[in-house]
Amino acid sequence: MAQETPGQAPPAPATPARMLLPSILPALAVGVMASLLLLGVSEAAEALQDVLWGDLPDALGVGRYSVLWMLVMLTATGIAVGLVVWKAPGHAGPDPATIGLDAPVLPLSVLPGLALATALMLAGGPSLGPENPIIAVNVGLAYWLGHRLVPRAPGRLWPMLAEAATIGALFGTPVAAALLLSEALATRETRGALWDNVFAPLVSAAAGAMTVNLVAEPSFDLDLPAFGRPGWVDLLAALVVASAAALLGMAAVHAFPHVHAVFRRLRHPMVALPVGGVVLGLLGALGGHLTLFKGLDEVGELAADPDGWTAGEFATMTVVKLAALVVAASCGFRGGRIFPAVFVGAALGLTAHALVSDVHPAVGVSAGVLGVLLAITRQGWVSLFTAAVLVASPSIIALLCIASLPAWLLVTGRPQMQLRADGTPVR
Template sequence: MAAALIFSQTLNSSNESPLWDRLFAPLLAAAAGALTTGLFFHPHFTLPIPHYGQMHFVDIISGMIVALIAIAVGMVAVWCLPRLHALMHRLRHPILTLGIGGLLLGILGTIGGPLTLFKGLDEMQQLAFSQTLTAADFLLIALVKLAALVLASASGFRGGRIFPAVFVGVALGLMLHAHVDAVPAAITVSCAILGMVLVVTRDGWLSLFMAAVVVPDTTLLPLLCIVMLPAWLLLAGRPLMIAKRHTD
């Protein structure tokens, strides 16, 4: 990853200011924000996933398949968002739109349970620690959370998409591991996060770092970098997860 950043600076050598000079101020601001957040909120991003041992070729194939499954699920949400947005805004009254959206979100929360509520940062810890959830439970939680993300965006509710996308990736990864336990959970969870966050943000670095932070295992980094390639190529030219504002 460091080599990729250095190579990016080399390719951009015609620019008068080096890449590091342009990164210094944002890095300093990010460090200050992270320190402040850590002092007051103590967030826990890391999941208690069993350590991943030595990488094998079959693990790369498995990681690619997991990422592609996550992308396929995420692209369903991308397809639904503009259509649901147009449907919700046919009501032409913001209070009615938000009211119906809130009612539907409440129904989804009832179906998915408490784990599907809120942004998902603390809830994904409960997913990883759970000893009772089955593969079907993980799948239901992932689909409900993704549907809630699409519905909230289509209804006009404010909020971020990254943590809900990470939560969906964690649930999908745990579901795949529960379904095929021969594939290590570290691979299924990290690659599912990578694929889902990539669909939502279309930012390769953010997707890579989120997967590496949630499953902090240096052995996984080369695998994630390789898995990123087919995932990025698959999403090239695909629609973004946005809904255009209708002025009529």
């Protein structure tokens, strides 16, 4: 038996299995519920997007992604979301610039407005993803149902289950949720072994991931050209691209509170959101239609033809998408920052490949995504996981782990892309 070293804290006692077993059924229920809500909002948004960006411009004889239609649609989206934020109970939740993946428990009356604002945003084209608001909706719903159906369960259980379930559903695997949980638990004072603490959330994440996989069959693999055995050139490329991506992401982080302050001076959502929509329409006209929407499908289009654009075109899309992310997150659109950040990183990596042909597309894309996500999310494990899963090559993981080290030194301890209520950045 191992002896306890004098002065060393005793190991945390393991939780008996009989204490963990009762959490399985609630975790499974939350996992299925959270994934179905995510799928429902996403499907509704996609159906509306098909109408707004396909059927309607075709009927009017206007180009689907003409400058005119992008300006009209982004402005109209700002008006529609502004109406929801203005009139819905609770104003569709707090200022999204102050919310991260760790969502607060919102009153039940706020959740329909938040879900509606999210669906309208996803359909209308602003550069945000569904993760933050959907997590908030699932957290509020799970907390409300859990307290009524299982009143003896600790209140902190339901938000953790809902967050894990939504992350598992978003990525189609519980691994991302497990990594996020382990990172979150490292900053909290917890009791018991790590796997005891993540047991129920991991069940919830697995249920969410399996539900989505059975219904929608999601895939993050970009099907880039095969990457074989890494060499010294690949290592150098990964280090340079990841660091450059982290610096680019930090430029957006530093601009975020200033842009947010400008929109905050407009005060009313029926002013700030339509103005934000106009700016996003102009950015879309500059960067092209691939810089619209959350960015995941658009990343697939870029990756399908890594040599299909010039370095200048890739660079333009990179900068425009990053600017659109900052504007959309600042003016009040309800949405998350992970998926548009993935587009920014992928476009930057393909810029590097277009400039220097020795930079393998898989290395450029994964390292670019890693660096941007580290700056935008400040979630190390999730950034590594997302970057690696886009390429689906085991040999890329070692390169990314090494490349994450200088990139992390560039972002740690610095402002985050999340604000306090007074508008100052979280550190």
